[in-house]
Amino acid sequence: MSLAVAGSGGAGRRIGACGLALAGLAAALLAGVVIGETALPPLTVLQVLANKVLGAGYALYPVDEGIIWNYRLTRAIVAAACGAGLAVSGVVLQALLRNALADPYVLGISAGASTGAVAVTIAGLGAGLLSLSFGAFIGAVLAFGIVALLARAAGGGAGAAGAAQIVLAGIAGAQLFNALTALIIAKSANSDQARGIMFWLMGSLGGVRWPDVWLAVPVAVAGVLIVALHTRALDAFAFGSEAAASLGVPVRRVQAALIGSSALITAVMVSMVGAIGFVGLVIPHAARFLVGPRHGRLIPASAFMGAVFLILADILSRVVIPGQVLPIGVVTALVGAPAFAAILVRGGRRL
Template structure:
């Protein structure tokens, strides 16, 4: 009886925590819609949502209604999905490789996705038969495959003791694919295209609309479900691939599934908003500091913190300079670099 009561209490606490997390995310999205160069009162925002979702019939300014529904809400939801997806990818890669520096950006996945997206949109790769998202996905897989092959040739490999070689190979792969992206832009893009692409590559949510939301949200949810399903396996990887195998974890299958999921999530997000650094690197460390290393708690905390962080970064990018929108990657770097330095220093001082 006591065990049943304890189990029931644990379940209730989890439901309560999950409910609070969803409320916090909803509050962040609401703030992202309200705050901007033209502030929107919460009543107007809620009435717009009621009109669009339930046909409530409130009389509102069509301009305000359009800004809220077609511009700010889509940005906030897409930012939340991208932040959650990138943070999840970073947490998974850090666990699989047992390396604190692992994230989609450092391991070349983001750079490869950027190259694939640019190759499809500017160089015409696929002759119009490939979508931008699929091109980004192929670029992400190609980049990580190259990085893994280079690391294995250098004596490391995915899940091997030489995980440091993967990070070093990722740095080399990132530089290679960044150079390929620059080459494609210089060779195939005109001045206007080059300017727009360079702004996009630094992170840009200005062009996202509802079709992007219908892609970003399901991909983030699929990534979350896959990662959450493998939470116990990720805990086993904390002791190394050999220890995980001894505990009955199918190491190669888990690695393949999770790396493919991380590549898919990263590729889709990069194809929509460009390359945004530090989210997949810093957020999992911050979440680990708050909730501990158990992935049953770490993954949802990382997803929630990543979503809120990118919403806040988007708001700052739109408001920090009046009349001008900064690339969101600039804001994440300005916030993420000092945060990572602080985490690094605190970690180094622990006995």
């Protein structure tokens, strides 16, 4: 009887936590729509949603309705999907590589995705047969492959030394692909294209619309679900790949599925909003501090915190300088760089 009561109590707490997380996410989305260059009343936002979703028929100014529905709501939703996806990708890479500094940005995956996206849009790679997201995916996978090969060539094996080699190789790979991106822009883009691409590369949600929502949300949800199905395997990887194999984990298949999912998430998000750094690095550590290292809790917590964090960062990017929108990557870097330094100093003995 006591075990049944304890089990029901645990289920109730999980349901309550999920309810609070959904309410917090809804509040963040509402704030992302209400707060901006021009403040809009929350009641107006709710009336626009009622008109569009339920056909309520409230009389509203067309300008306000357009700003809310076509600009701010799509921006907030894509920010949430991007934050959740990048945070979960950071969890995966930190677990698989057993390195506190691993994330899509540090390991060069974001830089590779940027190069692939720019090669398709500016240099015309694929002669129009490749989509922006697919080009970014190819670049992300290629970047991670080069980083892995470089780390192996440098003698990276198991343990802390191997993990440190992977991070160093990732830094080198990121610089390589950033240089390739700059070369493509300098060679193939005109002045207007170059200005727009450079702003986009620093992270911009200004151009996202509903078609981007219909791509970003399914990719983020699918990626998080795939990772969530491998929570026990990720827990096993905390003891190393050999220990995971001894526990019955199909190491190569799981690594391919999880790294492929992380690369796909990163590629799709980068193709929409540019290379936003530090989300995949900082958020997993913050979530781990709150809920512990078990991935059954860490993955949903990271997804929720990443979504809320990037919505709030987007709000700051629109209001911190009146009349000007900052690249969202600037905001995340201002928060993430000090956190990166703190993680580096605290974890230096383990790298």
